Amino acid sequence: MSDASKVAQVLMDYEYKIAFAESMTGGALVSELVKVPNVSRILDYSVVTYSQETKEKVLNIPKALFDVHGIVSKVIAIEMAKSIASLASADVGIGITGNAGPTAQENSQVGEVWFSIYYQGESYSYHLQLKNECRETIIEHAKKAVYQMLLKVLTK
Numbered sequence: 001m002s003d004a005s006k007v008a009q010v011l012m013d014y015e016y017k018i019a020f021a022e023s024m025t026g027g028a029l030v031s032e033l034v035k036v037p038n039v040s041r042i043l044d045y046s047v048v049t050y051s052q053e054t055k056e057k058v059l060n061i062p063k064a065l066f067d068v069h070g071i072v073s074k075v076i077a078i079e080m081a082k083s084i085a086s087l088a089s090a091d092v093g094i095g096i097t098g099n100a101g102p103t104a105q106e107n108s109q110v111g112e113v114w115f116s117i118y119y120q121g122e123s124y125s126y127h128l129q130l131k132n133e134c135r136e137t138i139i140e141h142a143k144k145a146v147y148q149m150l151l152k153v154l155t156k
Contacts, residue, residue, distance in 0.1 A: 003147035008036040010154045011092070019088035020046040021059055021080040023071075024098035024113065028143050045088035049080070059083040072097050072108035074116070074125050081118035092154070093118040094146060098128075100138040113142045117153050124153050 001009075011018055020030045030046045033039055049055045052071050056063055061079045069075040080095025098113035099105050111130035116123050126149055130138050 002032075003144070003151050004032040005036050007147055007150050007154065008033060008039055008042060010151070011042040012038065014091075016042065016091035017044060017088065018042055018092040018094070019044070019084045019090035021055075021084035021093070021095045022046070022048050023050055023055070023080070023096060024100050025096055025139055025142055025146075026050065028139055029094065029096065029146055032143060032147070044090070045084075047084065055080065059087070070107040072099050072105060072112055072114060074114050074127065077114040077116040078118070078123045078125055081116040081123060085118045091119070092150075094150065096142065096146060098138075098142060100135045100142075102135060111138050113138070113145075115142070115146050115149075117146075117150055119153055124149070 022029055027048045047058055049058050052066050055061045059080055060083055065075055076097050077095045081093040085093025094117055096115040099108045099110055101110035104110050111133055113128040116125045128145055130141055
């Protein structure tokens with residue numbers, strides 16, 4: 001059983017809803033989850049907010065936070081997770097931002113990933129720095145890490 005399937009089962013057992021605000025994964029996280037039968041019991045709403053402007057507009061993240069912390073940062077991942085949980089009325093919110101390459105962004109290296117899990121009023125944040133990997137591999141590693149940590153948070 002995949003980690004996404006295990007996460008889905010835990011969420012179904014507790015009758016919790018989950019929502020994703022994805023940037024660098026471009027929908028890969030929610031795509032993995034929708035492979036699980038009956039996922040409609042736990043998933044109503046998720047978004048891909050790839051650009052800063054969309055994160056500001058859809059997720060209501062203040063421009064000042066980007067100016068201070070950059071788009072690939074712990075603070076932005078936390079805000080994404082909190083915002084999507086609120087917008088979707090979900091028990092669990094996931095925010096992920098990063099740089100899958102091939103070129104570095106301002107204040108971020110290729111392979112840098114920040115993601116946050118917002119659950120029961122707390123934020124759990126994680127940082128990955130994947131070196132010498134291609135874009136697809138970086139996204140795949142990020143997806144696996146999110147589901148592994150989500151399973152740990154939900155079952156602790």
